[in-house]
Amino acid sequence: MTDRTAAPADSSYPPAAEASILAAALPYIKRFHGKTIVVKYGGNAMTDERLKQFFARDVVLLSLVGMNVVVVHGGGPQIEQLLSRVGKKGEFIQGMRVTDAETMEVVEMVLGGQVNKDVVNLINQAGGHAVGLTGKDGGLIRAKKLLLADRQHPEELIDVGQVGDITQIAPSLIRHLQGGGFIPVIAPIGVGPAGETYNINADVVAGKIAEVLKAEKLVLLTNTPGVLDENGELITGITPRQIDEMVADGTLSGGMLPKIGSALDAARNGVKSVHIIDGRVEHALLLEILTDHGVGTMIRSH
Numbered sequence: 474m475t476d477r478t479a480a481p482a483d484s485s486y487p488p489a490a491e492a493s494i495l496a497a498a499l500p501y502i503k504r505f506h507g508k509t510i511v512v513k514y515g516g517n518a519m520t521d522e523r524l525k526q527f528f529a530r531d532v533v534l535l536s537l538v539g540m541n542v543v544v545v546h547g548g549g550p551q552i553e554q555l556l557s558r559v560g561k562k563g564e565f566i567q568g569m570r571v572t573d574a575e576t577m578e579v580v581e582m583v584l585g586g587q588v589n590k591d592v593v594n595l596i597n598q599a600g601g602h603a604v605g606l607t608g609k610d611g612g613l614i615r616a617k618k619l620l621l622a623d624r625q626h627p628e629e630l631i632d633v634g635q636v637g638d639i640t641q642i643a644p645s646l647i648r649h650l651q652g653g654g655f656i657p658v659i660a661p662i663g664v665g666p667a668g669e670t671y672n673i674n675a676d677v678v679a680g681k682i683a684e685v686l687k688a689e690k691l692v693l694l695t696n697t698p699g700v701l702d703e704n705g706e707l708i709t710g711i712t713p714r715q716i717d718e719m720v721a722d723g724t725l726s727g728g729m730l731p732k733i734g735s736a737l738d739a740a741r742n743g744v745k746s747v748h749i750i751d752g753r754v755e756h757a758l759l760l761e762i763l764t765d766h767g768v769g770t771m772i773r774s775h
């Protein structure tokens with residue numbers, strides 16, 4: 474019997490069309506059942522309350538049809554808001570936030586506290602069982618200080634403060650949570666050998682976690698339609714050679730640099746498919762995973 478107490482579906486399709494849309498998802502559900510899907514939820518994609526709820530419902534739906542969803546979130550704009558309240562302005566080099574001790578405190582508060590709990594709460598409100606973690610929990614993300622290569626002076630390294638370079642991901646905690654039916658929600662904070670705290674770009678964390686978990690898919694939700702060419706047109710599939718050219722001529726810059734770098738590393742290291750998609754599109758996650766109307770850019774390793 475129909476459960477009339479369940480939340481009404483927000484569909485305006487005739488019943489037969491609705492049923493056929495649902496049935497069309499079956500091959501994808503079969504293909505990805507029991508597989509790990511890592512979703513990176515960018516801070517720029519979490520600005521609209523309605524979209525946030527759609528995102529949470531999509532995560533719960535994928536999880537209830539048998540996929541092992543792992544969420545890694547960012548929070549760049551949210552960090553920026555709190556920094557401005559303490560009179561600071563963020564500075565980025567090659568897409569990495571320059572992180573002094575005071576900035577690190579703000580970053581940990583925002584990512585490990587505010588944003589992490591917000592995402593956990595959203596997923597739980599949508600009917601899931603989410604558990605929030607930072608890389609400190611269970612020694613999940615070990616890191617050392619990151620030094621960036623200087624493109625103009627290759628012999629010099631750039632110090633961006635307490636930014637972490639991942640040395641190890643210990644996935645046992647994630648596996649325990651998945652075994653218990655929980656959805657891990659991970660904030661990109663790492664821990665050093667002496668217990669020091671590191672700020673890590675969330676795309677880099679998502680890519681490494683996808684590699685270590687041998688994920689079927691890595692989906693990076695952001696605030697552009699995908700990777701755009703010099704004319705602002707969407708590139709649906711991109712290869713390493715095109716990426717190198719676009720970095721060299723400046724078509725790829727800022728936050729897209731760590732994103733594309735980790736997407737490529739993940740694709741080269743066994744993640745079957747990597748997608749950069751527009752988190753501002755309603756149900757972008759379902760479109761990418763359960764339909765053949767994939768949105769955004771797919772990154773190929775060759």
Ligand SMILES: Nc1ncnc2c1ncn2[C@@H]1O[C@H](COP(=O)(O)OP(=O)(O)O)[C@@H](O)[C@H]1O
Nearest residue numbers: 515516517695696697700701724725726728729
């Ligand atoms: N070629 C490009 N295609 C798309 N976005 C690009 C490109 N080059 C730079 N960007 C910038 O990268 C941003 C996405 O990275 P970022 O701001 O770090 O997002 P997120 O918070 O989702 O990780 C875009 O909003 C855009 O400003």
Ligand SMILES: CC(=O)N[C@@H](CCC(=O)OP(=O)(O)O)C(=O)O
Nearest residue numbers: 516547548549569570673674675
């Ligand atoms: C080192 C570094 O840049 N860390 C990022 C971590 C958050 C993040 O990556 O958030 P988005 O995914 O929303 O950009 C930062 O401090 O902004």
